[in-house]
Amino acid sequence: MTSRLTMIGTGMLALLAPNNAPSTGCAQIPTHELAQYRNAFAEVRVTFEEILIDFAEAKHAAEQRQAARAAAAAATVSAGIQPFSTDLPNSAVRQADAVEVRREAFTTIDKFNNVLVTLAEGKSVDAIKGAAGGFVEAAGRFVATAAGSAVPGLSALSGVVRTVAGEFEKARLREEFAQAIRDGAPKIDQILAALSAERADHYKLRVAAANLRQIEIIGEMKQAAINVRDVVAAHRAPPANDPLADLQKALDRGIEPLDRPLKLAYATTAGAPELGATAKVVADLAVARLNDRAKEFAANVAQVERLGAALIAYGTMIERTRRALARLAAALDRPPKFEQTADALFAIAFEVRRDIEAFRAARAAAR
Amino acid sequence: MAEVFRIVSSFDATPAQTRVAQQTAKDLTSMLVAHTLESIEGRTALLSGLIVELNQVIDAVRTNPPYQDTLTRLKGALTKAEKLYKKEKKALV
Numbered sequence: 001m002t003s004r005l006t007m008i009g010t011g012m013l014a015l016l017a018p019n020n021a022p023s024t025g026c027a028q029i030p031t032h033e034l035a036q037y038r039n040a041f042a043e044v045r046v047t048f049e050e051i052l053i054d055f056a057e058a059k060h061a062a063e064q065r066q067a068a069r070a071a072a073a074a075a076t077v078s079a080g081i082q083p084f085s086t087d088l089p090n091s092a093v094r095q096a097d098a099v100e101v102r103r104e105a106f107t108t109i110d111k112f113n114n115v116l117v118t119l120a121e122g123k124s125v126d127a128i129k130g131a132a133g134g135f136v137e138a139a140g141r142f143v144a145t146a147a148g149s150a151v152p153g154l155s156a157l158s159g160v161v162r163t164v165a166g167e168f169e170k171a172r173l174r175e176e177f178a179q180a181i182r183d184g185a186p187k188i189d190q191i192l193a194a195l196s197a198e199r200a201d202h203y204k205l206r207v208a209a210a211n212l213r214q215i216e217i218i219g220e221m222k223q224a225a226i227n228v229r230d231v232v233a234a235h236r237a238p239p240a241n242d243p244l245a246d247l248q249k250a251l252d253r254g255i256e257p258l259d260r261p262l263k264l265a266y267a268t269t270a271g272a273p274e275l276g277a278t279a280k281v282v283a284d285l286a287v288a289r290l291n292d293r294a295k296e297f298a299a300n301v302a303q304v305e306r307l308g309a310a311l312i313a314y315g316t317m318i319e320r321t322r323r324a325l326a327r328l329a330a331a332l333d334r335p336p337k338f339e340q341t342a343d344a345l346f347a348i349a350f351e352v353r354r355d356i357e358a359f360r361a362a363r364a365a366a367r
Numbered sequence: 368m369a370e371v372f373r374i375v376s377s378f379d380a381t382p383a384q385t386r387v388a389q390q391t392a393k394d395l396t397s398m399l400v401a402h403t404l405e406s407i408e409g410r411t412a413l414l415s416g417l418i419v420e421l422n423q424v425i426d427a428v429r430t431n432p433p434y435q436d437t438l439t440r441l442k443g444a445l446t447k448a449e450k451l452y453k454k455e456k457k458a459l460v
Contacts, residue, residue, distance in 0.1 A: 062400045098411045105414050108421050118430045131438040138445040145449050184424040191417050204403045208396045218376050258376045
């Protein structure tokens with residue numbers, strides 16, 4: 001009977017051992033480094049979503065401007081006989097949606113991270129222990145049925161097999177984890193590097209649009225300032241309540257972003273009318289328009305500065321995630337601490353010894 | 368672009384000079400944007416390739432033990448064999 005049981009146990013171990021027991025790999029899954037990497041990635045992911053929304057808008061607006069410009073250029077081409085176009089009609093290959101691809105990149109990294117977590121959690125260890133134990137017990141029941149008596153120490157032997165099977169599974173998980181990191185980390189690093197580099201293009205698109213808008217605003221500010229100057233220059237000073245000083249002060253404040261002084265001066269010709277209430281209203285309206293544009297100017301500057309600051313912070317987070325990933329990969333090759341290894345081995349040895357003693361006791365009781 | 372800003376903001380610039388400066392700004396911006404969009408397109412292709420490669424890595428990872436199914440099947444076979452044995456034994460007796 002004992003030899004049959006030994007055969008079951010040996011067969012069980014043989015089933016688990018060949019090709020499944022890893023010979024190399026990290027001694028332990030670096031769960032601390034994994035947690036740090038996942039935390040860093042989670043932070044980047046949240047910021048990424050916000051950055052991506054702005055990126056999508058900036059890109060869409062830039063494409064529309066380019067298309068409008070191309071359409072305008074095409075419209076100016078004179079009608080009549082044109083040379084054949086060298087472009088094959090409808091031959092352009094449709095490009096993948098840039099925004100969707102970037103989102104998918106993050107989703108795929110997420111998926112990879114979840115696989116790492118599944119390996120690190122090691123839920124399959126319990127599953128395989130259950131399966132191995134179940135197999136031994138089924139084999140024991142079969143032997144008992146055939147021999148007509150219960151197999152002594154079966155549950156204890158099942159315990160040994162469960163422990164060994166669990167250890168094999170842990171080793172397999174560690175090897176899978178290490179291999180996944182070795183294969184996946186370089187890809188993730190490249191994805192993160194590409195997204196980090198993309199910040200420059202994102203910024204360029206926004207700055208290009210902001211520069212064009214700034215030129216429009218400056219033109220409007222300049223025109224409003226000139227209107228104030230012309231209204232004053234077309235009149236003589238009123239005999240009382242001269243508004244020149246106030247107008248000059250308002251003008252100086254309004255054109256401050258232009259960094260160009262503009263001096264107001266009354267007409268010197270004798271026939272010029274006095275600056276009355278109507279002319280004052282016209283000048284005030286021009287100053288108000290100037291102030292509105294000055295606010296737009298400041299807002300335009302602020303949005304570029306804020307985007308720049310956000311992209312810098314985003315880049316810092318990406319770099320932090322890349323470093324965390326590198327630390328995780330490096331931890332695979334780091335030798336485990338002797339104390340930890342010794343503790344783990346002691347725990348396994350104790351578990352196996354306890355099961356074997358129970359097995360011996362059961363055998364002795366059966367004699 | 369700095370020169371364009373200088374002309375556009377100058378009170379001394381003529382309307383014609385301002386128009387030329389504005390057009391120059393549009394042309395320069397258009398060239399920059401076209402180059403930037405091409406760069407983004409290239410990065411899209413790079414990212415698409417990396418996504419495929421990372422998915423291959425994910426598919427290659429075995430999260431479940433390959434021998435678990437074998438053990439479960441063997442256990443089932445033994446249980447079935449035990450039942451058949453009992454049945455045959457009963458029939459013989």
